[in-house]
Amino acid sequence: MAGPFSDFKAGAELSEELSSSPTGKRNTPNSDSIVQSIDALNPKNSEIWYDLQNNLLGKDINIVFVDDIKLIMQDYIEEAHKVPLIVTLPKRLHNFKNFVLIIENNPIQQAMAIKPYRPIEALGMNIRLEDDSPVRAAVLGDNGVWYIGSKMVFVASAGGCSTPACDPSVEICETGTIGKIAVKQYEREAGAERIKLKITHPMETGFVTDVQGEIIPEYFVKNIHVDDNQGPIADITTFAALSSDPVILLDLPKKGQSVRIHAKDSLGLEFFSFKKNNTM
Amino acid sequence: MRFLNKIIIFLLYFYTYPTFSSNNFDLMPIEVSKNVFVFIGDNNDVNDDNGGAISNTGFIIGENAILVIDAGPSYLYASNVIDIINSYSNLPIKYLVVTHHHADHSFGISKYLEIKTEIIMAEAEVERYIKYGNRSLRQLSNNIGEEWFFNTKITSFQYKEKEYPINLDLGTRNIIIELYEEGHSEGDLIVKDINSNTLFVGDLVFGQRAPTSPHANIYNWKNYLDEIIKKDWDILIPGHGNIIKNKEDVLQTKKWITFIDKTAKQASANGISALEIFNKGLPDFIKGYKLAKETWYRDLPILINKYEFD
Numbered sequence: 001m002a003g004p005f006s007d008f009k010a011g012a013e014l015s016e017e018l019s020s021s022p023t024g025k026r027n028t029p030n031s032d033s034i035v036q037s038i039d040a041l042n043p044k045n046s047e048i049w050y051d052l053q054n055n056l057l058g059k060d061i062n063i064v065f066v067d068d069i070k071l072i073m074q075d076y077i078e079e080a081h082k083v084p085l086i087v088t089l090p091k092r093l094h095n096f097k098n099f100v101l102i103i104e105n106n107p108i109q110q111a112m113a114i115k116p117y118r119p120i121e122a123l124g125m126n127i128r129l130e131d132d133s134p135v136r137a138a139v140l141g142d143n144g145v146w147y148i149g150s151k152m153v154f155v156a157s158a159g160g161c162s163t164p165a166c167d168p169s170v171e172i173c174e175t176g177t178i179g180k181i182a183v184k185q186y187e188r189e190a191g192a193e194r195i196k197l198k199i200t201h202p203m204e205t206g207f208v209t210d211v212q213g214e215i216i217p218e219y220f221v222k223n224i225h226v227d228d229n230q231g232p233i234a235d236i237t238t239f240a241a242l243s244s245d246p247v248i249l250l251d252l253p254k255k256g257q258s259v260r261i262h263a264k265d266s267l268g269l270e271f272f273s274f275k276k277n278n279t280m
Numbered sequence: 281m282r283f284l285n286k287i288i289i290f291l292l293y294f295y296t297y298p299t300f301s302s303n304n305f306d307l308m309p310i311e312v313s314k315n316v317f318v319f320i321g322d323n324n325d326v327n328d329d330n331g332g333a334i335s336n337t338g339f340i341i342g343e344n345a346i347l348v349i350d351a352g353p354s355y356l357y358a359s360n361v362i363d364i365i366n367s368y369s370n371l372p373i374k375y376l377v378v379t380h381h382h383a384d385h386s387f388g389i390s391k392y393l394e395i396k397t398e399i400i401m402a403e404a405e406v407e408r409y410i411k412y413g414n415r416s417l418r419q420l421s422n423n424i425g426e427e428w429f430f431n432t433k434i435t436s437f438q439y440k441e442k443e444y445p446i447n448l449d450l451g452t453r454n455i456i457i458e459l460y461e462e463g464h465s466e467g468d469l470i471v472k473d474i475n476s477n478t479l480f481v482g483d484l485v486f487g488q489r490a491p492t493s494p495h496a497n498i499y500n501w502k503n504y505l506d507e508i509i510k511k512d513w514d515i516l517i518p519g520h521g522n523i524i525k526n527k528e529d530v531l532q533t534k535k536w537i538t539f540i541d542k543t544a545k546q547a548s549a550n551g552i553s554a555l556e557i558f559n560k561g562l563p564d565f566i567k568g569y570k571l572a573k574e575t576w577y578r579d580l581p582i583l584i585n586k587y588e589f590d
Contacts, residue, residue, distance in 0.1 A: 072555045074577070084581065086555050124553060157422050171415045182589050186551030194551045198589055249553065 037152030041134050048104060056100055056110055057138055062145040069093070069137050069149025077129060077153060080160030082243040086124040087137045093147060094119040094253065098140040101125070103241055105133035107161050107207055111241040112248075117232040121192070124249030128160035128205070128241050129153060162207040164216075165244055176200050176245075179271035181261050193255040195226070195233075198247045199263055199271060205240040221246065221271075224263045228256040303360055305333045309368075312515050312523055313476030315341040315453075317368070319361065323489055323521055323570055326353075326384070331428040332420060333357050335384040335519050338480050339365050340473050342450020345374035348397070349471050349480045350519075351388030353420075355431040358388025362395065373397050375448060377457060379482025379519065380465035381409040383416045390433045399439050400446065402459055402467025408495075410436055460484060463501040464493070472513070479513040484533075487521020490566065490575035491533045494582050498541040505534045521570070532569070539565055540576070544583035554581035 043049040043065065053063065068090040077083050089096065099114040111127045114120070127135075136150045166173035180200040188194055199221055206218030220240040226233040233256060238246065261273035309317040319337045322330035332353030339348045339361075346365060351358050365373060376392045378401040379385055386409050389399060401409070413434030421429050444459035454474045461467050464483045471480040483491070484504055493501075508516075509530050516524040524530065547557060558577065566572040 072559055074555075074558075078578070084553060084555055086553055124555075157419060166415075171413075172411045184551060184589075196551055196588075249551075 037134075040132075041150045041152050046104065046134070052102060052104065052109060056102060057140075057146050064145055064147050066090075066147045066149060069139060069147060071135055071137055071149055071151035073135065073151060073153060075152075075154060077155045078157075080129045080155040080157060081163075081165040082126050083129050083153070083160070084124065084126050084247075085135070086122060086249065087149065088122040089120070089139060093139050093141055094121055095142050096120070096139045097142060099123065100138040101127070102136045102138060103127060103129060103133050104136065106130045106241055108205060108239055108241040110239050112239060113237045114234050115236075116234045118234075119253050120234070120250055121253055122249075122251040124247075126243040126247050128243055129155050130161040131155060131158040161205045161241065164208050164210075175202070178202070179263070179265070179269060181263065181271055181273040183259055183261055183273050185256065185259055187255070188251065191253075191255055193252050195250045195252065195256065195259050196247065197224070197226070197249075197261050197273070198245060199224070199261075200245050201265065203240050203242055203244045203246060219266055221263050221265045224248065224261060226250070226259065226261055228259045230257060233259070303364075305331060305357055305360055307333075307360055307364055309339075309364060310523070312517070313473075313478055316473055316476045316478050316515075317341075318517055318523065320522065321384070321520060323487075325571060325574055326420065326424060328424040328428075331357065332384055332387070332424060335382075335483075336517055336521075337361055338471075338517055339373075340450060340453065340455065340471075341369050341371065342453035344371065344449075344451030346371050347375040347377065347448065347450055347455060347471075348373055348392070349377050349517075350379055350385045350482070351376060351392060353384045353387050354429050355388060355391045355433070356428060358391035361388070362391065374450070375400055377401070377469055377471050377480075378405070378409075379469045379471075379480070380467065381405040381412070382465070382483065383413075383420060385482065385519065387413070387417065387420075387429070387432050387434075389437065390431065390435065393435075393437055399437060400442070400457060400469065401439060402461075402469060403441060404461070404466035406437075406439060408466060410434065460504045461500075462497040463504045464491070465495050468504075470508075476515065477513055478515040478517065479508070479511065480517045481508060481519070483519035484508060485516065485518040485524065485530050486533050486536075487518040487524055487529065488532070488570050489521045490569040490572045491536050492575055493537055493540065493579050496537070498537050501537055502534055505530060536566070536569060539563075540580060540583060544580060545587055547580075547584045548587035552584075554584050 039045050070088045072086040073083065101111040102109055103111060107130055112125060132154045134150055134152050136148050139147045141147055178201055182198045184196045186194040201221050202219060204216050204219040208216050210216050218240055221238050224236040224238060263271045307319050309319050311317050317339050321333050321335045324330060324334060326332045326334055335350060337350045337352050339346055346369060352361060373395060376397045376399050378389065378399060392399060417429060417432060417434060446457040448455040456472045458470050459467055468482050468484050470482060509527050518524055562573060566576055
């Protein structure tokens with residue numbers, strides 16, 4: 001399949017469009033980028049991958065790079081503060097035990113981790129990208145092996161983590177309310193379901209300075225607990241490498257009943273998608 | 281000897297610097313009717329060859345004054361346009377109509393302020409110009425090079441709040457300016473030159489090219505297109521693309537926005553991500569449009585997002 005979004009393979013396939021540089025960024029990816037990204041995706045060529053693996057996934061682990069974990073995202077990103085991403089898992093991994101999303105070249109390299117209580121077929125989120133980077137989804141199978149799917153992504157304007165998404169020195173910014181949660185459930189084929197949730201939150205990375213040159217301290221949603229009246233669905237640990245007002249998407253093979261969200265941020269504030277006296 | 285070196289360096293500087301001197305955008309005005317001119321923008325995305333000059337600019341010469349439609353993407357572009365206009369007529373450029381706030385139509389404003397041209401722009405669009413201008417200027421400079429944006433400044437400016445429609449007389453030449461609120465942008469202006477029966481419609485209509493809709497109210501926009509089709513005109517100048525003489529060509533814009541809007545609404549109703557739609561490949565429908573792919577990829581996620589958590 002042609003087109004810049006055809007990258008269902010974990011490999012470094014870039015489209016023609018990308019090679020011909022549609023938006024004219026200087027040093028935009030070109031045909032050399034295909035070679036570059038094949039190189040960059042090979043963990044053997046990465047100076048940081050093994051440290052990352054040790055720190056985020058654990059030492060002395062079994063690890064396999066696979067191409068059936070698909071990272072669906074654009075090859076070439078215009079707005080690096082909000083980069084949508086969907087990860088689809090092969091059937092053998094629907095019962096995964098842990099999921100970690102890693103952005104190699106970010107100052108905050110881990111975007112999230114998910115411990116599910118039920119099978120999950122696919123998941124999605126919005127992330128920040130500081131620069132061109134391999135993005136990797138690490139999935140712990142029930143056999144104790146970590147499976148890694150990867151995708152190389154290029155950004156038009158670097159700085160998704162270190163420049164303000166709204167910069168008061170050049171524009172008028174409005175701050176919204178913090179901790180407003182929206183949950184939506186969509187029916188999929190054969191009784192399956194998609195859950196989409198959105199939490200309004202600045203998700204400050206701690207790498208952005210304000211107009212006075214002061215660093216805006218990091219401030220982000222840390223945990224999201226998803227459940228329904230059958231019990232827990234997933235515990236999600238989140239980091240400021242998720243975009244502001246993060247959106248998370250979960251595809252479950254079975255429909256959840258009245259899905260609820262309970263989230264906590266790094267200052268200890270708690271947010272609920274339901275009235276609090278319904279104990280969790 | 282040292283002095284001679286300086287002269288040589290000075291000369292070299294001028295010889296190696298001609299790209300940013302007189303006509304950096306290869307501007308050639310087309311006279312669509314007597315004393316009505318259009319510069320057709322490069323029908324491509326903004327890139328470091330076209331310097332952002334992708335939209336159309338017009339000027340109308342009356343017996344006493346000149347009116348310009350759209351400021352173009354930069355100070356440099358506006359300066360080039362003004363030089364060319366001055367070579368056609370030494371009458372004052374009295375009015376600049378900025379059809380809406382998008383960078384490719386408005387960033388030349390600072391040049392017109394220097395020559396004391398009166399700026400006519402919808403209030404809501406002036407607000408957006410001020411609010412988002414610097415950010416967008418920074419992005420453009422990063423992407424295509426800051427030399428294109430030399431002296432381009434986003435500052436607030438005096439403009440008279442006016443009741444629309446505005447009637448102007450350029451000297452035995454009557455102009456009507458109408459406001460279309462919350463269509464393609466918050467406030468698109470259209471300019472009619474009565475003498476030549478020419479209508480400048482800004483980005484309410486795109487010629488051949490895929491219309492961009494990041495700030496659009498598509499419902500209103502569709503109605504406005506119907507109104508534009510019904511209006512009396514012989515020549516229609518779209519914001520982008522070639523001059524239109526056939527009313528059916530206006531429908532191209534309507535068809536696109538209807539299609540992308542329907543796709544976005546269906547997707548948001550079913551929780552489908554834009555990425556999943558992209559993954560299926562480009563729909564056949566959009567393939568007849570210039571810049572279809574780029575516009576589809578850029579605008580569909582914005583629209584889905586807009587409808588999704590409404």
